[in-house]
Amino acid sequence: MVSQTEQLLLALMIGVIMLGMGASLTWRDFFRAFKRPQAILIGFASQYLLMPAIGFSLAVALQLPPAIAIGLIIISCMPGGSTSNIFTYFAKGDLALSVTMTTFSTLAAFVMAPLWIFLYGSRFMTSEISVGMSSVIVGLVVMLIPVVIGMFIRRRNANVGALLELLGGILGVVIILALIALWVPRNAPLLATTPWQVYAAAVGVGVIGFFFGFLVSQGVGLGFRRATTVALETGIQNGPLALSIVLLSFQGELANEIALIPVLYSLFIVITSSLVTVFFRRQNELRQQYVGALL
Amino acid sequence: MTTLDLDQTTQVSARSAAPAAAPAGTPVSLPFRHLPDMVDRTCERYARQHAFTAVLPNGMFGNLSFAHVRRDADRFAAFLREELGLAAGDRVAIQLPNSLAYPICAFGVLKAGCVLVNTNPLYTPAEMIHQFNDSGARVLVIVDLFGDKIAPVLERTGIEHVVLVRLTDRFSRLPGFVAYNVIKYWNRLVPACTAPTISFQEALSRGARHLHERSVDVAAYTAATSPDDLAVLQYTGGTTGVSKGAMLSHRNLLANVAQIEERVAGNVTHGAECPLAVLPLYHIFAFTTNLLYFFQAGARNVLVANPRPLSNLQRAIENYPISWIPGVNTLFNGLLNEEWFADHPPPKLRGSIAGGTALHTTVAERWQRVTGTPIIEGYGLTECSPVVTLNPFEANRPGSIGLPLLGTEVRLLNAYGEAAAPGEPGELAVRGPQVMQGYWQRPEETAKVIKDGWLLTGDIAEIDADGYLRIVDRKKDLIIVSGFNVYPNEVEDCIAACPGVAEVAVVGLPDAKTGEMVKAFVVAKPGAALTAEQVREHCKQYLAAYKVPKAVELRAELPKSPVGKVLRRELRAEARVTHQEEGGVNG
Numbered sequence: 001m002v003s004q005t006e007q008l009l010l011a012l013m014i015g016v017i018m019l020g021m022g023a024s025l026t027w028r029d030f031f032r033a034f035k036r037p038q039a040i041l042i043g044f045a046s047q048y049l050l051m052p053a054i055g056f057s058l059a060v061a062l063q064l065p066p067a068i069a070i071g072l073i074i075i076s077c078m079p080g081g082s083t084s085n086i087f088t089y090f091a092k093g094d095l096a097l098s099v100t101m102t103t104f105s106t107l108a109a110f111v112m113a114p115l116w117i118f119l120y121g122s123r124f125m126t127s128e129i130s131v132g133m134s135s136v137i138v139g140l141v142v143m144l145i146p147v148v149i150g151m152f153i154r155r156r157n158a159n160v161g162a163l164l165e166l167l168g169g170i171l172g173v174v175i176i177l178a179l180i181a182l183w184v185p186r187n188a189p190l191l192a193t194t195p196w197q198v199y200a201a202a203v204g205v206g207v208i209g210f211f212f213g214f215l216v217s218q219g220v221g222l223g224f225r226r227a228t229t230v231a232l233e234t235g236i237q238n239g240p241l242a243l244s245i246v247l248l249s250f251q252g253e254l255a256n257e258i259a260l261i262p263v264l265y266s267l268f269i270v271i272t273s274s275l276v277t278v279f280f281r282r283q284n285e286l287r288q289q290y291v292g293a294l295l
Numbered sequence: 296m297t298t299l300d301l302d303q304t305t306q307v308s309a310r311s312a313a314p315a316a317a318p319a320g321t322p323v324s325l326p327f328r329h330l331p332d333m334v335d336r337t338c339e340r341y342a343r344q345h346a347f348t349a350v351l352p353n354g355m356f357g358n359l360s361f362a363h364v365r366r367d368a369d370r371f372a373a374f375l376r377e378e379l380g381l382a383a384g385d386r387v388a389i390q391l392p393n394s395l396a397y398p399i400c401a402f403g404v405l406k407a408g409c410v411l412v413n414t415n416p417l418y419t420p421a422e423m424i425h426q427f428n429d430s431g432a433r434v435l436v437i438v439d440l441f442g443d444k445i446a447p448v449l450e451r452t453g454i455e456h457v458v459l460v461r462l463t464d465r466f467s468r469l470p471g472f473v474a475y476n477v478i479k480y481w482n483r484l485v486p487a488c489t490a491p492t493i494s495f496q497e498a499l500s501r502g503a504r505h506l507h508e509r510s511v512d513v514a515a516y517t518a519a520t521s522p523d524d525l526a527v528l529q530y531t532g533g534t535t536g537v538s539k540g541a542m543l544s545h546r547n548l549l550a551n552v553a554q555i556e557e558r559v560a561g562n563v564t565h566g567a568e569c570p571l572a573v574l575p576l577y578h579i580f581a582f583t584t585n586l587l588y589f590f591q592a593g594a595r596n597v598l599v600a601n602p603r604p605l606s607n608l609q610r611a612i613e614n615y616p617i618s619w620i621p622g623v624n625t626l627f628n629g630l631l632n633e634e635w636f637a638d639h640p641p642p643k644l645r646g647s648i649a650g651g652t653a654l655h656t657t658v659a660e661r662w663q664r665v666t667g668t669p670i671i672e673g674y675g676l677t678e679c680s681p682v683v684t685l686n687p688f689e690a691n692r693p694g695s696i697g698l699p700l701l702g703t704e705v706r707l708l709n710a711y712g713e714a715a716a717p718g719e720p721g722e723l724a725v726r727g728p729q730v731m732q733g734y735w736q737r738p739e740e741t742a743k744v745i746k747d748g749w750l751l752t753g754d755i756a757e758i759d760a761d762g763y764l765r766i767v768d769r770k771k772d773l774i775i776v777s778g779f780n781v782y783p784n785e786v787e788d789c790i791a792a793c794p795g796v797a798e799v800a801v802v803g804l805p806d807a808k809t810g811e812m813v814k815a816f817v818v819a820k821p822g823a824a825l826t827a828e829q830v831r832e833h834c835k836q837y838l839a840a841y842k843v844p845k846a847v848e849l850r851a852e853l854p855k856s857p858v859g860k861v862l863r864r865e866l867r868a869e870a871r872v873t874h875q876e877e878g879g880v881n882g
Contacts (some may be wrong), residue, residue: 028613029635031638031639032634032638032639132340158350158354158355158468158610159356160357162351162353162354162355162474163470163473164355165353165354166473166477288606289604289632289633290603290604290605290630291602291603291626291628291629291777291808
């Protein structure tokens with residue numbers, strides 16, 4: 001569905017974007033995130049308690065066929081994707097918290113992802129699912145190294161840092177638009193033949209994740225900015241990881257069927273995240289502190 | 296301004312606060328011949344160090360070394376004198392937010408032997424026209440963000456030349472180019488400007504050409520300048536509401552610099568400080584503290600153009616070793632409410648200086664707790680260049696405005712202009728080398744506030760046994776919104792011109808956010824369908840935002856004295872009862 005060169009190009013661009021994201025951060029931002037571990041804990045809980053439960057409930061409620069359901073379970077048990085960082089940046093959320101949560105959930109995925117896939121998936125299918133974690137680590141490194149380099153660059157020269165940040169931001173928007181623009185026509189036949197329940201599940205798992213992630217965070221008083229961060233982190237899953245797990249564990253027609261929701265999810269999450277981000281950004285801007293003219 | 300009989304002040308026996316360290320009336324020796332001399336000697340001494348760093352909200356910055364400040368100021372001075380043909384004493388209006396161009400222009404004007412007219416960039420064309428006509432400014436230096444105001448102003452003033460400045464002027468090439476285009480095309484903050492202007496960069500290069508090709512000597516422009524020559528016209532409403540230019544001489548300003556130095560000595564390391572300049576440099580507070588005092592101390596001023604929202608300050612505070620923050624109550628309070636600031640206060644911070652409005656004790660205490668450093672509160676006014684009193688760093692008394700500066704005498708006068716009884720509050724009168732020469736071309740106004748060298752501040756103060764002063768109340772009806780003076784007369788004049796308005800009275804009410812807020816009581820003409828919103832809309836057209844009434848109440852009549860004078864005091868008392876806000880500006 002995505003060619004090798006496209007994947008490479010994508011990884012490269014993500015690298016540049018994360019370089020820019022890093023250039024907007026300082027170590028203090030991370031200290032601040034750790035100083036309030038409740039945000040990290042809430043994020044962790046909504047990632048690995050809420051999301052698998054949402055995925056499972058949707059599969060049951062929509063009466064999805066087993067293969068499709070497994071795809072949904074897999075995507076809902078994934079750690080946060082690095083795109084959550086990009087959207088958090090655009091939403092003027094707490095980027096350091098987002099990066100921290102993505103890192104933690106990715107590391108925890110070694111245990112949590114197979115566990116939840118087994119627990120919820122066994123209801124639909126009993127086959128062995130191998131979760132290839134090497135790609136996860138590569139993904140995490142691909143994300144974190146440029147972030148650290150970006151932080152370093154900003155420290156050395158704020159002008160270069162700001163330029164990188166700008167470049168990363170522009171590239172981020174370009175990629176989001178390009179993903180949608182390229183993906184839709186190419187997969188038009190697939191989109192046309194997909195039943196509504198599958199759509200509902202693919203779109204719903206992300207949107208419901210946003211909703212509850214936000215609700216829970218607001219409920220425990222994390223504040224709007226952190227709540228937006230947790231919401232995006234919860235709803236946005238590591239789609240490519242889900243795909244690689246499917247392709248590693250299944251073959252042939254079955255693999256295609258199981259991959260359906262991860263594929264659809266990856267498309268629609270870009271669209272829904274963009275919409276949510278526009279809303280969150282405006283709200284976060286309104287919540288900035290404006291003091292009257294100083295003198 | 297007051298009911299006090301000014302003739303009696305001369306008979307008052309001076310009851311001056313005389314702290315042991317600084318005997319009142321001690322002559323203050325000037326550290327420099329005049330301001331251009333200060334610029335030259337400071338720039339020679341710290342040539343290679345950073346003098347100014349302008350920081351944008353996204354962290355992009357531009358640096359100016361002391362050597363470059365001097366070079367560019369010389370070029371600008373040569374441009375004014377050789378290219379535009381200005382003479383010594385001519386007025387040049389500068390209407391810039393904090394940016395690298397500001398010090399170059401301000402010092403350039405002074406080096407040209409001209410008089411600097413500081414102008415608030417947020418002024419409306421009507422306010423600009425008054426100020427430029429009153430000062431007789433021939434040249435205007437203005438930021439392009441307000442370029443749309445130039446054309447209407449040019450028609451109605453004697454401004455002959457306009458220099459247009461970009462916020463990113465003097466940034467290095469790529470960051471400057473990118474930042475300018477972000478401001479212009481993404482933020483869309485640069486309006487079209489139809490008036491004939493010359494760019495700041497072009498002005499500098501023309502000045503440079505004169506310097507090099509005709510070997511012009513900039514020092515010659517001020518060779519004959521005496522310390523008592525006029526340096527700056529700093530506009531203030533004073534007490535009557537008509538904006539007047541306080542005439543500040545080289546001596547006034549340099550004396551104030553020396554007085555501040557004496558008070559903070561030992562806590563400011565020359566050549567090693569990094570003060571934050573977030574208060575606007577066109578305001579006398581930052582002008583004297585940041586642009587003059589810290590500059591001559593070899594400090595690196597970190598300039599922030601726009602502190603709204605406050606997160607705009609984050610990169611400036613994170614990326615530079617900020618050691619001093621001159622500020623006002625709202626700034627300190629706002630910063631404490633920012634998580635990034637409260638969690639990681641500037642590690643190199645040594646102290647902060649508060650002025651403008653009363654510093655709330657709660658804010659001062661929280662600041663000390665969070666940053667581990669004190670806020671030193673002082674008191675000043677435009678007419679005093681501006682600092683009159685400042686707490687000593689080692690003997691800081693929260694709630695007090697401190698002790699009079701070196702060579703500054705203070706008196707407290709009762710309602711009859713006599714010395715107030717010991718322990719009693721009275722109107723603060725000031726005498727010292729920082730007291731202005733008078734109001735520009737307004738001898739009657741000057742005579743009202745300066746009597747035998749004593750400046751009547753219009754503020755009621757108390758003095759304790761140790762000589763520490765405390766401001767009790769404001770004598771005038773003056774409203775202070777976030778440190779800005781708002782003169783009820785001016786706002787009333789404006790509202791009175793609004794169609795459908797019969798009568799109006801404006802008062803200040805306590806406001807948790809801005810210290811005080813402007814409230815207007817309006818009586819509509821019979822049959823006129825006037826709304827509060829219409830009144831506010833009308834004000835927005837003619838008045839700077841901070842002067843626009845936050846609340847407008849329509850009512851049937853205004854309380855008046857037997858002779859028909861509107862009783863603002865009564866309105867205020869009445870409004871305060873209904874107004875739930877508690878604790879006034881002196882809280």
